[in-house]
Amino acid sequence: MNAVENASPAKPLNPKALVRLLLGAVAGAAFGYIVVKLALGLHVPVKTLAWSDLLALWLGIVFLGVGLILGVISTSRKRVAQTLEGDEATLPATTGEVIAYRLQAASLALAGIMFLAPIFALGSISGHPAVANGVFFGILALFALQTVANIQIWRSSDEFARKMTINVCAVTFALSQGALFLWAAAERLHLAPALSSWDIITLLMSVYIVATSVLSIRHAR
Amino acid sequence: MKNKLRILRAERAWSQGELSLHLGVSRQAVNAIETGKHDPSLELAFRIAQLFQLPIEQIFLFEKN
Numbered sequence: 001m002n003a004v005e006n007a008s009p010a011k012p013l014n015p016k017a018l019v020r021l022l023l024g025a026v027a028g029a030a031f032g033y034i035v036v037k038l039a040l041g042l043h044v045p046v047k048t049l050a051w052s053d054l055l056a057l058w059l060g061i062v063f064l065g066v067g068l069i070l071g072v073i074s075t076s077r078k079r080v081a082q083t084l085e086g087d088e089a090t091l092p093a094t095t096g097e098v099i100a101y102r103l104q105a106a107s108l109a110l111a112g113i114m115f116l117a118p119i120f121a122l123g124s125i126s127g128h129p130a131v132a133n134g135v136f137f138g139i140l141a142l143f144a145l146q147t148v149a150n151i152q153i154w155r156s157s158d159e160f161a162r163k164m165t166i167n168v169c170a171v172t173f174a175l176s177q178g179a180l181f182l183w184a185a186a187e188r189l190h191l192a193p194a195l196s197s198w199d200i201i202t203l204l205m206s207v208y209i210v211a212t213s214v215l216s217i218r219h220a221r
Numbered sequence: 222m223k224n225k226l227r228i229l230r231a232e233r234a235w236s237q238g239e240l241s242l243h244l245g246v247s248r249q250a251v252n253a254i255e256t257g258k259h260d261p262s263l264e265l266a267f268r269i270a271q272l273f274q275l276p277i278e279q280i281f282l283f284e285k286n
Contacts, residue, residue, distance in 0.1 A: 081238060084248045090236040097247070160250035160259050219249075219258050 024069075031065045035116070043123030053122070055202040056115045062209060064112025070105035074098055096156065103153050110146040114139050115205075118198075164215060171211040176204050223282045227255040229273050243272055 039046055039057070049057070073079045080093035080101050093101075117135055125132040157165070180200065186192035195203075230240050230251075237251045244251070246265065253259035261269065270277045 081248075085237050085252070088236055089238055089248075091238040091242070094242070158246040158250050159262050159265060160253050161247060163259065219253055 028061075028065055031068075032061045035061050035064075039120055039123075042120050044120060045122065049119070049122075052196070052199040052202045053119050055206060056198070057119050059202060059205050059209070060112045060114075060116035060119070062112070063108045063115060067105045067107070067109030067112055070101055070108065074101035074105055100153065100156055103149050103156075107146055107149040107153060110142050110149070114142050114146070115202075117142075164219065168208065168211050168215055171215065172204070172208045175211070176207050179203075222260050223257065223284060224254065225280050225282075226251070226269065229275075229280065230255075244268055 035057070036046060046057075073083055077092035077098060078089075080097055081089040081091060084093065084097065117139055121131060121135040125135070154162070154165070183192055183195065187194055226240075230237070235243075237248045237255070241248045241251045244265065245268075250259065250261075250265075254261050266277050266281060270280055273280065
């Protein structure tokens, strides 16, 4: 055999993928609408939220939404296999693949809830420190659960998934530390306003989402 | 690095899922190797060579630049 396999040739635009994309966009918009309605119901001052709170709301919606989608997909071995391998999939997903999907779904959903919780509590913590304490301890418990899920995900990952994770972390760190350093220098020189830790974490996670999306698309089928 | 993994898999009429089971890696890893988006570790390259009973250099072609 002399032929050497090259990179895959460019694939034609898949109408099924376009339909899925459109449905995803509609579902995402509907989900975002429901979350904001829920926040309004909890007396969250959505219209006067700081930019980092709005960013946290967006992060929460994205993480929770994607987590729910993965959770739904993980209910069917066939669907998991199709998501992983496309229409060429001949075998249903293995138990390991389904567990990996569920762990990923849980990790993302927990991240979403943790970002939404402080925002949703905004309408009820004023003058009620017990509520703030309760929300914080709830977040601590979710954080512990998510850490366990993330460790499990890492331990069950193969070399490709680990490389992807490391690449995303490297890109996120490189971009964030550069931007943070420049902002910190400007802040020290009284040229820029101070950022809170909430501002920084929402920015960091936004960079993380963008880095994950870009690298996933680049390595997609 | 180019490789002949897709051809070797096709010769055995395996899906990516079936090959991933033989190699103990994910389907995404198999797909990424086949499309040249991921160079496997030395250990995985040896496992692939062992599976297809071929020397590594007959599966993976190192090209400068």
